[in-house]
Amino acid sequence: MTVSKDVSGGVALWRQIADAIRLDIVGGKLASGDRLATEAVLAERFSANRHTVRRALAVLAEEGVVGAEQGRGTFVRSARRLSYPIGRRTRFREGLRGQADSLTSYSLSDRIENATATIAAALGLKPGAKVVRTEGLSIADGRPISRSTTWLSYRLFPDFAERIARLQSTTEVFASYGIVDYARASTRISARHADVEETKLLGLSPGAILLVSEAVDVDSSGIPISYALSRFPAERMELVV
Amino acid sequence: MTVSKDVSGGVALWRQIADAIRLDIVGGKLASGDRLATEAVLAERFSANRHTVRRALAVLAEEGVVGAEQGRGTFVRSARRLSYPIGRRTRFREGLRGQADSLTSYSLSDRIENATATIAAALGLKPGAKVVRTEGLSIADGRPISRSTTWLSYRLFPDFAERIARLQSTTEVFASYGIVDYARASTRISARHADVEETKLLGLSPGAILLVSEAVDVDSSGIPISYALSRFPAERMELVV
DNA sequence: TCGATTTGTCTAATAGAATAGACAACTATT
DNA sequence: AATAGTTGTCTATTCTATTAGACAAATCGA
Numbered sequence: 001m002t003v004s005k006d007v008s009g010g011v012a013l014w015r016q017i018a019d020a021i022r023l024d025i026v027g028g029k030l031a032s033g034d035r036l037a038t039e040a041v042l043a044e045r046f047s048a049n050r051h052t053v054r055r056a057l058a059v060l061a062e063e064g065v066v067g068a069e070q071g072r073g074t075f076v077r078s079a080r081r082l083s084y085p086i087g088r089r090t091r092f093r094e095g096l097r098g099q100a101d102s103l104t105s106y107s108l109s110d111r112i113e114n115a116t117a118t119i120a121a122a123l124g125l126k127p128g129a130k131v132v133r134t135e136g137l138s139i140a141d142g143r144p145i146s147r148s149t150t151w152l153s154y155r156l157f158p159d160f161a162e163r164i165a166r167l168q169s170t171t172e173v174f175a176s177y178g179i180v181d182y183a184r185a186s187t188r189i190s191a192r193h194a195d196v197e198e199t200k201l202l203g204l205s206p207g208a209i210l211l212v213s214e215a216v217d218v219d220s221s222g223i224p225i226s227y228a229l230s231r232f233p234a235e236r237m238e239l240v241v
Numbered sequence: 242m243t244v245s246k247d248v249s250g251g252v253a254l255w256r257q258i259a260d261a262i263r264l265d266i267v268g269g270k271l272a273s274g275d276r277l278a279t280e281a282v283l284a285e286r287f288s289a290n291r292h293t294v295r296r297a298l299a300v301l302a303e304e305g306v307v308g309a310e311q312g313r314g315t316f317v318r319s320a321r322r323l324s325y326p327i328g329r330r331t332r333f334r335e336g337l338r339g340q341a342d343s344l345t346s347y348s349l350s351d352r353i354e355n356a357t358a359t360i361a362a363a364l365g366l367k368p369g370a371k372v373v374r375t376e377g378l379s380i381a382d383g384r385p386i387s388r389s390t391t392w393l394s395y396r397l398f399p400d401f402a403e404r405i406a407r408l409q410s411t412t413e414v415f416a417s418y419g420i421v422d423y424a425r426a427s428t429r430i431s432a433r434h435a436d437v438e439e440t441k442l443l444g445l446s447p448g449a450i451l452l453v454s455e456a457v458d459v460d461s462s463g464i465p466i467s468y469a470l471s472r473f474p475a476e477r478m479e480l481v482v
Numbered sequence: 483t484c485g486a487t488t489t490g491t492c493t494a495a496t497a498g499a500a501t502a503g504a505c506a507a508c509t510a511t512t
Numbered sequence: 513a514a515t516a517g518t519t520g521t522c523t524a525t526t527c528t529a530t531t532a533g534a535c536a537a538a539t540c541g542a
Binding site for chain 2: 009010011012014015016018019023059081083086184186187188189190191192193205206207209210211234238239240241
Binding site: 281 | 517518519520529
């Protein structure tokens with residue numbers, strides 16, 4: 001993609017250039033191993049100075065997206081986006097199977113709290129009811145791909161936090177409670193910039209974009225069992241409905 | 242939301258502050274008519290200078306999101322995000338009915354071209370087959386909410402462009418071809434920054450985020466009829482699956 | 483081995499981002 | 513009418529972003 005110079009828009013030119021090149025890579029226009037245009041050509045394409053382009057490339061190199069080799073050129077290192085299928089039967093680990101060699105999920109923290117109006121409504125509880133809240137992070141092939149916060153009824157799942165820390169998979173934890181099947185009731189998708197904590201945890205550069213999904217899962221009889229707020233780096237994941 | 246100072250990240254502090262305040266507004270934390278915190282308070286909250294906050298507020302005022310009144314304070318002007326429901330039976334105009342008073346769609350341009358590999362695959366055509374491409378823009382209550390590009394088989398819909406310009410509604414155009422019902426086969430959702438043309442057409446400020454949906458619609462016998470690439474400003478729209 | 487091409491490093495100059503302080507103009511309350 | 517609180521405007525200073533030019537260091541093919 002070509003970005004015209006967008007002076008004084010509050011976004012530095014080198015960042016716009018980095019975003020544009022990254023988009024070409026994760027969008028599939030540039031494949032792994034391809035050589036990028038030379039710095040001089042890129043500078044002309046973006047109507048910028050070569051030093052500005054170099055700064056953009058330095059950011060992408062730090063992210064592991066490209067690698068420069070003196071005398072040869074700059075080459076694409078990373079792969080394209082993962083696709084996370086979302087439907088009535090949405091399973092995180094199943095959906096990504098085959099797209100990554102390794103998929104690890106971490107529990108960052110958990111606590112018992114009182115449901116806000118939003119969460120109570122989603123889970124069909126009274127506002128202020130006790131809920132379990134767990135913070136998680138998922139990593140595919142060494143790259144963080146999701147940062148999620150999940151709320152569940154404390155009455156139904158008092159020790160959810162312990163179990164998810166042990167089993168990693170939400171599906172298996174539900175199974176351990178005797179819930180053999182569950183379905184996605186609703187998914188609300190938005191997008192925004194990552195805040196500072198998310199930027200750090202997901203290993204992003206400042207200003208990165210997150211796809212945000214608010215999902216409610218229900219058991220086979222239609223009773224809400226979990227409300228999850230997941231943040232996916234838009235440069236690493238796309239959602240397929 | 243609180244944004245810690247994020248020095249040298251390539252995104253100006255005044256823009257980060259504007260984005261954070263806009264997110265509070267479109268996310269529903271601040272309702273229309275509410276008074277914002279004073280500039281001095283905001284400056285402290287974001288660990289920034291009052292002048293920097295003023296610059297952020299100036300941007301939001303230009304967008305029509307807030308309005309400052311000397312001696313009184315700064316007030317929220319705009320409404321929250323629209324929700325676009327996506328499912329097997331996805332209809333743009335129906336989905337937004339009741340959320341906006343007016344909904345107008347414009348045809349910007351159209352042309353006949355040869356299908357790329359991606360488009361041919363989506364429409365079940367041979368690469369290079371003739372397709373109709375139309376560019377559109379939709380505006381709700383005076384605010385642009387989507388910029389879309391649609392491809393259709395030229396053989397099946399040779400004068401699609403004329404009809405959409407006249408009827409505005411895709412559903413009605415399909416009906417005029419005798420397609421009484423159609424369904425959404427797949428929707429691929431990603432997010433990225435708006436480019437310069439999109440920024441201008443959608444009336445956004447530079448660096449704004451777009452939700453991007455790639456959708457394939459099929460007729461009642463499962464034959465693909467359209468491939469649409471729609472870009473929604475993340476600050477004005479969310480997608481509900 | 484030579485020459486062309488490409489990335490790496492250095493210095494320097496100019497425009498924009500952010501901070502700091504002071505005071506004017508306006509509003510609402512007492 | 514007086515006062516406190518708020519937005520509007522001005523000047524000045526420091527740090528970053530961007531441009532510009534020059535040359536070194538590495539690679540590759542003729």
